[in-house]
Amino acid sequence: MATANAIRSAYDERLAPLGLTLSLASLLSYIADFGPINQTRAAEHLDQGRAVTGTQVDRLQSLGYVERLPDPDDRRVWLVAVTPAGAELAEAIAEVDRVLRAELRAGISRSDRQALAGLLLRLQHNLHRSTAQGATT
Numbered sequence: 001m002a003t004a005n006a007i008r009s010a011y012d013e014r015l016a017p018l019g020l021t022l023s024l025a026s027l028l029s030y031i032a033d034f035g036p037i038n039q040t041r042a043a044e045h046l047d048q049g050r051a052v053t054g055t056q057v058d059r060l061q062s063l064g065y066v067e068r069l070p071d072p073d074d075r076r077v078w079l080v081a082v083t084p085a086g087a088e089l090a091e092a093i094a095e096v097d098r099v100l101r102a103e104l105r106a107g108i109s110r111s112d113r114q115a116l117a118g119l120l121l122r123l124q125h126n127l128h129r130s131t132a133q134g135a136t137t
Contacts, residue, residue: 007104014096018089019063023048025093027056028065028082032090036069036081065089 011022020028023046030045031037043053057080060066065086071077082090105113 010100010104011096014100015093018092018096020089020093024056024060025096027053028060028086029090029093029097031060031066031080032082032087035066036079038071038077038079042080060086 008022011025015022015025018025026046027042030042034045039053039057040050042057043050046053057066057068061068065083066080067083068078069081071079
């Protein structure tokens, strides 16, 4: 958890000059890459609640980085799309991410990163399995 918190803090620090946090930047980047999308899909991708995502979309919209559009397939749903200003900011976010990832990976081989990713996925799988078993007992 300490490492995850340190990484989040590093991203927040690097994104602050852009007026963003890691959470807002992640949402904007996702919309820029895969939008227009509905808020439910964005919330699922970011593994967070729909209400939190809605608040973040409201913030990004108030800053002029995203807009809500009617879903042509479902009148009850709004799609979230990136604006030109949001697309430009998403490019800046990608550059921050590229630089920080390079710094974080310094001295760590590709095979070490792959091994770490495998271990973290196994831990996540074990946690989900343990949680599911606890729910059935």
